[in-house]
Amino acid sequence: MDTSFKVAPSILSADFSNLGDEIKKLNETDCDFIHIDVMDGHFVPNLTIGPDVIKSIRSLTNKVFDVHLMMDPVKKYLKDFIKAGADILTVHHEISEDSLECLKEIKRNNILAGISIKPSTPSSQVIKYLEYVDLVLVMTVEPGFGGQKFLNSQIPKIEEIKKMTENKNINIEVDGGITIENARLVKDAGANILVSGSTIFSKKNYSQIIDNLRMA
Numbered sequence: 001m002d003t004s005f006k007v008a009p010s011i012l013s014a015d016f017s018n019l020g021d022e023i024k025k026l027n028e029t030d031c032d033f034i035h036i037d038v039m040d041g042h043f044v045p046n047l048t049i050g051p052d053v054i055k056s057i058r059s060l061t062n063k064v065f066d067v068h069l070m071m072d073p074v075k076k077y078l079k080d081f082i083k084a085g086a087d088i089l090t091v092h093h094e095i096s097e098d099s100l101e102c103l104k105e106i107k108r109n110n111i112l113a114g115i116s117i118k119p120s121t122p123s124s125q126v127i128k129y130l131e132y133v134d135l136v137l138v139m140t141v142e143p144g145f146g147g148q149k150f151l152n153s154q155i156p157k158i159e160e161i162k163k164m165t166e167n168k169n170i171n172i173e174v175d176g177g178i179t180i181e182n183a184r185l186v187k188d189a190g191a192n193i194l195v196s197g198s199t200i201f202s203k204k205n206y207s208q209i210i211d212n213l214r215m216a
């Protein structure tokens with residue numbers, strides 16, 4: 001995957017009673033990915049959606065489905081997400097299973113793989129995954145809920161990962177609390193994919209806010 005700048009709306013903040021229409025609306029914008037947060041009520045204290053919902057919206061758009069798996073266990077479900085139409089599967093470093101094994105399984109299925117780290121996990125923990133991943137997802141809030149405040153403390157971590165991935169074809173995705181105000185900060189630190197839930201879905205005109213994030 002190329003490492004150009006990308007915007008990934010997170011449908012966690014979409015109107016779930018009109019999910020199909022929300023996906024169609026995003027399809028008409030120039031967003032790059034659609035970020036889908038899967039939460040299991042165990043790895044994180046919230047429950048969201050599973051493969052059947054992803055499958056049901058797959059036919060509505062050709063946008064890249066960027067699926068963020070906040071799940072533990074996760075390995076036995078990877079195939080279901082791949083069959084449902086995920087283009088990118090990101091697993092967490094902090095799970096009780098072997099994350100590297102999960103990444104290898106994802107790559108064996110010829111889709112893109114990502115590793116994510118929570119705010120308390122140091123950047124050094126991603127080194128062992130770099131050979132196997134297309135992206136590193138840096139959480140800038142505690143995973144579990146949309147609409148939380150961006151953690152400035154994560155900026156140096158983005159810079160460190162940027163250094164580690166220099167000359168590698170690896171994307172740096174940032175997720176949590178992204179606003180027009182902090183988007184520039186995050187980009188300057190080295191991120192090239194911005195996930196955004198509440199900032200995008202709180203506005204009527206998704207295209208406008210996506211453009212604003214892109215240009216920030």
Ligand code: DX5
Nearest residue numbers: 012143144146147177197198
């Ligand atoms: C949080 C999720 C995020 C969330 C971001 O655990 O991983 O993707 O939807 O939402 P905002 O942009 O509102 O922080």
Ligand code: ZN
Nearest residue numbers: 010037068175
């Ligand atoms: Zn996410």
